[in-house]
Amino acid sequence: MARAIELAIENVRSGRGGPFAAVVVRDGRILAEGANGVTATDDPTAHAEITAIRNACRKLGAFELRDCEIYTSCEPCPMCLGAIYWARPARVYFGCTASDASQAGFDDAFIYKEIVRPHAERAIPAISLMREEAVEAFRVWEASPNKVSY
Secondary structure (H helix, E strand, O other): OHHHHHHHHHHHHHOOOOOOEEEEEEOOEEEEEEEOOHHHHOOOOOOHHHHHHHHHHHHHOOOOOOOEEEEEEEOOOHHHHHHHHHHOOOEEEEEEOHHHHHHOOOOOHHHHHHHOOOHHHOOOOOOOOOHHHHOHHHHHHHHOOOOOOO
């Protein structure tokens, strides 16, 4: 956790991004690190946890982090939480809370509220199109002998 906090502070002081960082640990050793790079890379998905997960998966040559732990300087946002669940680490440790982040101007509460709203009533409306045609991709997946379940 100390390394994640150190990286978060360095990230702000260097001007590279926001006050967030994460490390992926395996067998007590840091496997990969990541710091927020949203503004530096013009990439809204360049959150610390996402970056650390990508780096760890690349290093392991795997899409799961089952034997790993993630230490993050702040409670994960909804996007990062989703990525963490897909990566399947053993556990996650976090420093600051979502409330701490909100007080610093990083408020994810809006997204949590949006998720439960009907699609068409969201701030960015989501409209389903060509569902029957799109379902064909799942039929092809289900029949594929080459699929890798995840």
